[in-house]
Amino acid sequence: MQPLIEARGLCKRFGGILAVDHLALSVQQGELVGLIGPNGSGKTTTINMLTGHLSPSAGEILLRGERSEGAAPSSFAARRVGRTFQITQLFSRMTVLENMLVPGLARPHSHRAEATRQARAHLEFLGLAKLEGLQAKNLSGGQQKLLELGRALMLDPEILFLDEPFAGVNPFLRDEIIGLIQKLHAEGRTFVIVDHDIEAIQRLVKRLVVMARGAKIADGAVEDVSHDPEVLRAYAGV
Amino acid sequence: MTRSLAGQAALIALAAVVAVIFPHLVNNYWLSVGITALFYAIVAASWALLVGYAGQFSFGQMAFVSMGAYTSGMLAKYYDVPIPLGIATGVVLCAITGCVIGYVCLRMRGPYLALFTVAFSEVLRIILVSEAEVTGGNGGLQIPSLFRGRSDLPYYYLGLVLLGGSLALMGWLVRSRWGLFFRAIRENEEAAAAAGVKVVRFRLLAFAIAAMFAGLAGGFFGHYVGILTPDIGSVDQMGLVVAMAVIGGPESLIAASIGAILVEFLLEALRAYEQWRLVLFALVLLLTVRFARNGLLALGADSVMRVFRRRDAATPARTA
Numbered sequence: 001m002q003p004l005i006e007a008r009g010l011c012k013r014f015g016g017i018l019a020v021d022h023l024a025l026s027v028q029q030g031e032l033v034g035l036i037g038p039n040g041s042g043k044t045t046t047i048n049m050l051t052g053h054l055s056p057s058a059g060e061i062l063l064r065g066e067r068s069e070g071a072a073p074s075s076f077a078a079r080r081v082g083r084t085f086q087i088t089q090l091f092s093r094m095t096v097l098e099n100m101l102v103p104g105l106a107r108p109h110s111h112r113a114e115a116t117r118q119a120r121a122h123l124e125f126l127g128l129a130k131l132e133g134l135q136a137k138n139l140s141g142g143q144q145k146l147l148e149l150g151r152a153l154m155l156d157p158e159i160l161f162l163d164e165p166f167a168g169v170n171p172f173l174r175d176e177i178i179g180l181i182q183k184l185h186a187e188g189r190t191f192v193i194v195d196h197d198i199e200a201i202q203r204l205v206k207r208l209v210v211m212a213r214g215a216k217i218a219d220g221a222v223e224d225v226s227h228d229p230e231v232l233r234a235y236a237g238v
Numbered sequence: 239m240t241r242s243l244a245g246q247a248a249l250i251a252l253a254a255v256v257a258v259i260f261p262h263l264v265n266n267y268w269l270s271v272g273i274t275a276l277f278y279a280i281v282a283a284s285w286a287l288l289v290g291y292a293g294q295f296s297f298g299q300m301a302f303v304s305m306g307a308y309t310s311g312m313l314a315k316y317y318d319v320p321i322p323l324g325i326a327t328g329v330v331l332c333a334i335t336g337c338v339i340g341y342v343c344l345r346m347r348g349p350y351l352a353l354f355t356v357a358f359s360e361v362l363r364i365i366l367v368s369e370a371e372v373t374g375g376n377g378g379l380q381i382p383s384l385f386r387g388r389s390d391l392p393y394y395y396l397g398l399v400l401l402g403g404s405l406a407l408m409g410w411l412v413r414s415r416w417g418l419f420f421r422a423i424r425e426n427e428e429a430a431a432a433a434g435v436k437v438v439r440f441r442l443l444a445f446a447i448a449a450m451f452a453g454l455a456g457g458f459f460g461h462y463v464g465i466l467t468p469d470i471g472s473v474d475q476m477g478l479v480v481a482m483a484v485i486g487g488p489e490s491l492i493a494a495s496i497g498a499i500l501v502e503f504l505l506e507a508l509r510a511y512e513q514w515r516l517v518l519f520a521l522v523l524l525l526t527v528r529f530a531r532n533g534l535l536a537l538g539a540d541s542v543m544r545v546f547r548r549r550d551a552a553t554p555a556r557t558a
Contacts, residue, residue: 053428077434089429091422102422105415106434112415151433 002065004029004159004190005050005081010059010069012045012214019045021214022059027159032181032191034201034222037211038234043194044086046211047161050192051083052076078108082157084148086164086194092137096128099136099147103154115154122150126180142173149180159190166197178204202226210234261394268506269390275502276397277459279495280404282483284451286494287408290483291417292444293424295348297476298339298355299452301362302332304471306453307460308366308373311381314461321384325457329450336449340442359471366468376467384461393462400458401495404451408491411447420444481519485526487533496535 003026012020020042027033035043048054050061052073061069063079091099097119104115123129126146131139136147145165152160162181166174178200185191195201201208208225210218212234218225225231261269285299309328313319319327339358343351366373373379385392411417419440422430431437460466469475479498486497501519508515522534530537 051432053431072436072438073428073431074434074436077432083432085429085432089426089432091425091429093425094421098418098421102418102430102435103433105418106436151429155434 006062008060011057013057019214023216032185032205034205034208035194041211042214047163077155080158082152082155083161088144088148090136095133097132099151100154122153126150142169162193164195166195166200271506273393273397275499276401277455278498278502279401280455281452281479282494282498283491284448286483286488286491288444288448290489291412292420295352296355297352298358300476301359301471302449302452303456306332306456307466310457311460311466314382328457329453332449332453333446336446337442340445363468363471378465378467380465383464481523487536493533493535
């Protein structure tokens with residue numbers, strides 16, 4: 001079966017540093033994959049390349065079998081690839097509804113009335129409906145995370161890359177975000193989640209990919225990977 | 239209709255009435271000041287579109303004014319091209335140049351972008367000074383007038399129509415999805431790209447559209463003044479436009495325009511105080527930047543709207 005997204009021999013070099021080293025990764029439709037690794041292991045760089053925010057130095061990215069490395073982020077978004085950022089990136093001085101409408105109206109052949117209806121439905125789903133007129137900068141940190149997720153949902157994404165969705169959120173909100181991801185996954189959406197919160201990741205995913213020093217060192221079922229000696233050595237320092 | 243909406247409509251109607259009857263209340267000198275104010279109002283609004291909405295801090299708007307004025311003026315003078323066609327040609331040339339400048343500046347932000355556009359303005363100004371055989375250099379280039387006769391009245395009403403039309407078009411644009419994308423790019427380019435906005439395309443569009451309106455204002459004003467000098471596109475002139483828009487409110491087209499009109503009239507009204515009027519102007523600018531980052535008019539409008547909204551809230555809802 002053709003993977004939804006696939007990286008072959010993906011490399012990214014920043015000056016003399018090889019941030020991602022010949023990475024091979026494929027994600028099938030409907031998977032929920034955890035991507036973990038110590039700081040500086042190349043996880044965010046990988047996501048940035050797989051969503052068009054960075055051009056690879058070498059290697060291929062195939063989105064539904066189509067070569068896509070070096071394409072603009074908007075091209076990935078138009079092909080239903082959504083993402084959130086390690087540090088929440090919102091349109092701070094725009095309202096919650098306007099934040100949602102940007103991706104809604106950027107989609108080809110979109111109409112404002114329909115985009116507004118979809119935005120309100122997503123805000124309802126995320127529990128932000130009553131805040132639609134508020135400027136994004138006035139939301140709490142957790143609400144901002146949810147809004148960023150909502151904005152990605154406006155692309156009707158087949159695959160969502162979430163970069164540290166649990167960073168800096170309280171346990172209650174973390175459980176809420178886990179519940180939302182599970183619901184969206186049950187609808188058939190594919191997820192790749194980067195986070196340091198191993199407990200949350202293990203609750204969510206069945207497959208774990210582990211990176212260290214820019215290379216993939218393990219890829220498999222959670223229970224197998226979490227006992228892999230190389231993973232324990234590289235990731236947990238054991 | 240709520241009181242706040244009614245208040246806005248009443249203010250706009252009042253401004254329109256004052257603008258229409260203004261020439262019949264003043265002498266020729268103040269009419270000329272009015273025409274100049276209308277010119278600056280269009281330029282300040284175009285700068286607000288580029289900077290306040292799209293977040294591209296450019297110092298090149300007066301260079302596009304100069305380009306629009308010289309293109310139309312030289313076409314009319316040397317090739318007898320009808321003036322409206324010359325102005326249209328200037329507008330198109332400004333749009334193309336705006337696109338090129340936008341493309342070259344794609345990776346520039348903040349002070350680097352501002353410096354680049356300053357350099358562009360200076361290059362254009364120096365070319366106009368140097369190519370004196372064609373441009374008239376510092377001595378100026380006499381160009382045909384738009385209207386026959388000695389009255390300034392047709393220029394005033396044309397300026398008013400151009401300002402109204404420009405504000406209506408730019409206002410429509412900023413309320414459309416393009417305006418939403420401009421603001422998204424201003425707020426966060428990376429997030430805008432992730433949301434599917436074609437950032438490069440919309441940055442170029444912002445530069446091109448803002449340049450078009452500046453070129454239009456330049457063409458109109460050039461044919462009103464009748465003599466073009468390279469100083470029209472100088473950094474000093476650009477600084478004045480920035481100050482006008484900042485005092486009015488750089489994130490509102492109307493506030494930036496009103497700021498331009500008020501500053502132009504104030505500077506003329508205080509002319510008797512010679513250099514001290516510039517000190518006063520600088521003080522107003524300093525206080526605005528310190529205490530009203532979104533402009534004095536936006537601050538005033540917010541206060542007025544708050545009063546209207548408070549009254550709306552205090553008025554009991556009518557029951558059927």
